[in-house]
Amino acid sequence: MRQKITIKTIAKELGVSTSTVSKALRDSHEISVETKDKIKAYADYYNYKPNNLALQLRNQKTKVIGVILPKIVHHFFSTVIKGIESGANDKGYHIMVCFSNESYESEVNNLKVLSNGSVDGLIVSISNETLENSHFEHFQGLVNEEIPLVLFDRVHDSIFCDKVIVDDIGAGYKATKHLAENGRKKIAMLSTPEHVNIGTLRKQGYLKALKEFDLMSNENLVLEIDEKEDAKTQIAKVFDNEIDAIFAVNEIYAAIAIRLAKEQNLRVPEDVSVIGFTDGLISEYSSPSITAIVQHGLTMGRQAVELLIERIENENESLPPRTKVISSNLHVRESTKSK
Amino acid sequence: MRQKITIKTIAKELGVSTSTVSKALRDSHEISVETKDKIKAYADYYNYKPNNLALQLRNQKTKVIGVILPKIVHHFFSTVIKGIESGANDKGYHIMVCFSNESYESEVNNLKVLSNGSVDGLIVSISNETLENSHFEHFQGLVNEEIPLVLFDRVHDSIFCDKVIVDDIGAGYKATKHLAENGRKKIAMLSTPEHVNIGTLRKQGYLKALKEFDLMSNENLVLEIDEKEDAKTQIAKVFDNEIDAIFAVNEIYAAIAIRLAKEQNLRVPEDVSVIGFTDGLISEYSSPSITAIVQHGLTMGRQAVELLIERIENENESLPPRTKVISSNLHVRESTKSK
DNA sequence: ATAACTACCGAAAACGTTTTCGTGTTGACA
DNA sequence: TGTCAACACGAAAACGTTTTCGGTAGTTAT
Numbered sequence: 001m002r003q004k005i006t007i008k009t010i011a012k013e014l015g016v017s018t019s020t021v022s023k024a025l026r027d028s029h030e031i032s033v034e035t036k037d038k039i040k041a042y043a044d045y046y047n048y049k050p051n052n053l054a055l056q057l058r059n060q061k062t063k064v065i066g067v068i069l070p071k072i073v074h075h076f077f078s079t080v081i082k083g084i085e086s087g088a089n090d091k092g093y094h095i096m097v098c099f100s101n102e103s104y105e106s107e108v109n110n111l112k113v114l115s116n117g118s119v120d121g122l123i124v125s126i127s128n129e130t131l132e133n134s135h136f137e138h139f140q141g142l143v144n145e146e147i148p149l150v151l152f153d154r155v156h157d158s159i160f161c162d163k164v165i166v167d168d169i170g171a172g173y174k175a176t177k178h179l180a181e182n183g184r185k186k187i188a189m190l191s192t193p194e195h196v197n198i199g200t201l202r203k204q205g206y207l208k209a210l211k212e213f214d215l216m217s218n219e220n221l222v223l224e225i226d227e228k229e230d231a232k233t234q235i236a237k238v239f240d241n242e243i244d245a246i247f248a249v250n251e252i253y254a255a256i257a258i259r260l261a262k263e264q265n266l267r268v269p270e271d272v273s274v275i276g277f278t279d280g281l282i283s284e285y286s287s288p289s290i291t292a293i294v295q296h297g298l299t300m301g302r303q304a305v306e307l308l309i310e311r312i313e314n315e316n317e318s319l320p321p322r323t324k325v326i327s328s329n330l331h332v333r334e335s336t337k338s339k
Numbered sequence: 340m341r342q343k344i345t346i347k348t349i350a351k352e353l354g355v356s357t358s359t360v361s362k363a364l365r366d367s368h369e370i371s372v373e374t375k376d377k378i379k380a381y382a383d384y385y386n387y388k389p390n391n392l393a394l395q396l397r398n399q400k401t402k403v404i405g406v407i408l409p410k411i412v413h414h415f416f417s418t419v420i421k422g423i424e425s426g427a428n429d430k431g432y433h434i435m436v437c438f439s440n441e442s443y444e445s446e447v448n449n450l451k452v453l454s455n456g457s458v459d460g461l462i463v464s465i466s467n468e469t470l471e472n473s474h475f476e477h478f479q480g481l482v483n484e485e486i487p488l489v490l491f492d493r494v495h496d497s498i499f500c501d502k503v504i505v506d507d508i509g510a511g512y513k514a515t516k517h518l519a520e521n522g523r524k525k526i527a528m529l530s531t532p533e534h535v536n537i538g539t540l541r542k543q544g545y546l547k548a549l550k551e552f553d554l555m556s557n558e559n560l561v562l563e564i565d566e567k568e569d570a571k572t573q574i575a576k577v578f579d580n581e582i583d584a585i586f587a588v589n590e591i592y593a594a595i596a597i598r599l600a601k602e603q604n605l606r607v608p609e610d611v612s613v614i615g616f617t618d619g620l621i622s623e624y625s626s627p628s629i630t631a632i633v634q635h636g637l638t639m640g641r642q643a644v645e646l647l648i649e650r651i652e653n654e655n656e657s658l659p660p661r662t663k664v665i666s667s668n669l670h671v672r673e674s675t676k677s678k
Numbered sequence: 679a680t681a682a683c684t685a686c687c688g689a690a691a692a693c694g695t696t697t698t699c700g701t702g703t704t705g706a707c708a
Numbered sequence: 709t710g711t712c713a714a715c716a717c718g719a720a721a722a723c724g725t726t727t728t729c730g731g732t733a734g735t736t737a738t
Contacts, residue, residue, distance in 0.1 A: 004456075004484070006723095006724060006725090007724065007725065007726095008724070008725095016687080016688085017687070017688045017689075018688090018724085018725080018726095019687075019688060019689080019690090019726080019727080020686090020687060020688070022724095022725070022726060022727085023687090023726090023727090026726085029685090030685080030686065030687075031685095031686070031687075032685075032686060032687090035686080035687085047480075047484075049451075049454070049455045049456075050455065050724080050725070051396075051455065051456040051723085051724050051725070052455045052456045052457045053392060053395050053396045053401065053456050053457065053723080053724075053725095054396060054456075054693090054723075054724035054725040054726090055724080055725060055726085056392050056693090056725095057392045057393060057396050057692095057693045057694070057695095057723090057724080057725080058692075058693050058724080058725050058726060058727095059693085059725090059726085060693065062392065064435070064457075071421075072417050072420055072421050072424075073414065073417045073418050073421055074417075075412065075620075078411050078412045078413075078417045079412050081411055081436075082410075082411050082412055082438065085411075085436065085437065085438055086438075089437075094435055094437065094452070094453075094457075095435070095436060095437075096403070096433055096434070096435050096436075097420075097424065097434060097435075097436045098424065098428075098433065098434075099421065099424055099425075112388075113433070114433075115388070116388045116389065116390065116391045117343075117388075117390040117391045117392050117393075117694090118391045118392065118403075118433075141386075145343075145386075252620070252624060255624035255625075256624070258626065259624075259626050262626060280620070281414075281591070281619070281620060281621050282620050282621060282624050282625070285591060285594035285595070285598075285621050285625060286594075286621070286624060286625040286626065287597065287598050287601060287625065287626065345693095345694060345695090346694065346695065346696095347694070347695095355717075355718085356717070356718045356719075357694085357695080357696095357718090358696080358697080358717075358718060358719080358720090359716085359717060359718070361694095361695070361696060361697085362696090362697090362717090365696085368715095369715080369716065369717075370716070370717075371715080371716060371717085374716080374717085389694080389695070390693085390694050390695070392693080392694075392695095393693075393694035393695040393696090393723090394694080394695060394696085395695095395723095396693090396694080396695080396722095396723045396724070396725095397694080397695050397696060397697095397722075397723055398695090398696085398723085399723065456724090
């Protein structure tokens with residue numbers, strides 16, 4: 001990068017002090033019109049841009065928000081990040097993005113490097129590995145340093161900070177209820193291992209609906225799909241029971257289930273109705289298109305950033321931690337149908 | 340944020356100078372072992388972390404790479420960003436991400452705020468609006484300031500910088516060739532408006548293959564789908580001709596085409612074979628699964644960041660602009676079949 | 679004529695580091 | 709006893725800003 005033009009160089013070239021230049025550029029009344037004009041013209045001509053680093057150091061704030069996500073090639077998370085960026089942009093903030101790739105170590109690392117002054121606050125969704133092992137000390141560190149922090153989607157109670165979550169119980173309930181109202185009697189669920197709390201919560205809603213409609217709640221009907229193994233062979237087992245509906249914890253499992261159903265000569269939605277979670281491209285474009293819970297990632301992102309900035313800009317008064325629950329709703333498509 | 344601990348406070352507390360503290364923490368031989376131990380112990384106890392802003396200002400580099408993308412909720416771009424982040428991370432860099440949302444104004448804006456010292460270099464994929472109107476002065480500005488810049492995927496010849504692109508011509512050729520080799524005679528293409536160069540390039544490959552196989556290259560067979568209008572009604576027109584294959588410029592158009600084919604009681608792949616671009620989730624999970632050109636977004640991201648960092652860290656020697664072409668290949672699935 | 683203002687500008691500190699260049703105190707050696 | 713090196717540390721500049729506090733000239737009011 002070639003020699004950048006600074007206030008100092010302008011001052012030297014024009015034979016004035018740096019304070020004069022600074023004031024002139026900020027249109028201070030302390031500077032005469034002629035001097036201002038001269039300085040502005042010079043700055044304009046040489047395309048002067050104030051150095052952000054210097055400003056950040058001086059103002060002790062960066063106007064940057066750190067974001068740590070478990071992954072990015074994923075409809076929900078990329079939607080959230082879009083919401084965060086747009087919300088941040090509206091308030092003059094930028095975002096710095098890191099991915100933990102579901103790894104605890106990576107998460108700790110990212111947290112450390114981002115909390116050394118380069119960001120004014122953080123928005124994080126916890127990695128699976130961290131949730132699995134229940135290690136949250138690194139977050140505690142942040143809280144102690146009083147660095148504003150907002151957790152979303154993958155959160156944990158033990159961390160004392162603002163949170164934005166989806167109503168997972170309600171969503172599981174709505175999905176299952178929809179299937180029950182369509183006359184489905186034997187509804188299976190494709191869930192996640194227990195430590196991933198989203199799976200457990202959605203299952204709670206699922207069970208609640210089953211109870212309400214007096215439907216069988218056989219433990220065999222709930223499959224905990226392990227991400228590390230092959231999904232297809234695990235999901236295939238769901239057809240061992242004679243089911244007439246499936247509630248899947250994400251849209252990929254839903255798509256796989258539909259495909260397996262076809263292979264078994266079952267018609268979707270007539271013989272088996274299927275509901276997915278995450279209203280992404282798969283749900284929209286597969287055939288049949290898939291009825292899905294929409295998670296409103298965009299609103300989640302915007303909410304998270306709003307909470308965060310509010311906290312950043314009122315750091316003196318210490319508000320108590322808040323939790324925003326974003327309610328989800330059902331997007332009914334072709335993969336569900338009443339009997 | 341509460342009173343952070345700095346070198347100054349350590350110095351004052353321990354009755355030494357800031358230089359001593361700095362040297363001690365960096366384990367300089369100039370400082371006696373006892374003093375070093377004392378200082379380190381103190382720093383450790385109070386969890387001292389050097390302030391990044393100060394370091395950045397002093398070193399005149401941020402170790403941050405700015406990334407500007409047209410959009411993020413998109414398989415290809417989110418894959419690229421993953422590649423960029425991982426490549427950057429390997430070399431100790433972080434990324435700051437902005438989205439132009441395909442808007443020229445937004446792109447100019449992002450470019451301006453990022454080029455004021457907050458990043459060491461930029462990776463950009465040009466927005467559609469910018470390409471449409473051929474306004475590239477804002478990039479010229481960057482080049483003049485000698486801020487390292489790498490363009491990827493959506494590039495333009497008039498900008499003098501490093502580039503990473505996919506072999507769009509070759510990809511279009513490979514896709515069409517595959518269809519032709521399967522005995523398809525009347526191959527349609529779902530393209531983009533002309534200003535989006537990716538569409539035009541892929542079309543060149545398409546035409547080349549048609550010629551090679553002595554197939555009809557009727558202009559009616561090429562549909563330029565306008566993103567601003569409804570895609571489905573536009574794509575429906577492709578069936579006005581009696582075609583037996585479709586090459587779509589992205590996976591969404593491919594998925595829509597498949598669905599429309601089914602509605603017309605055409606079997607895929609028997610009656611109509613379909614190939615898409617972008618090997619994303621839709622291609623993988625729709626049924627039939629879609630044969631697609633895989634773009635290797637991950638490698639593109641890694642290549643881009645590699646070029647950029649090389650340039651950042653050798654800013655003295657001025658290398659000529661380089662262009663890396665990432666060749667794509669075909670992932671054959673169920674949506675294509677020989678006659 | 680003196681006091682009080684106004685208009686205009688500069689010096690210096692501050693943000694938190696690192697690094698160069700001194701400088702004072704040892705101890706060893708001739 | 710004088711010289712010199714080694715050792716341990718500090719002062720100050722530098723990165724690029726902004727802002728507070730003075731200060732000087734000239735003008736106006738008393």
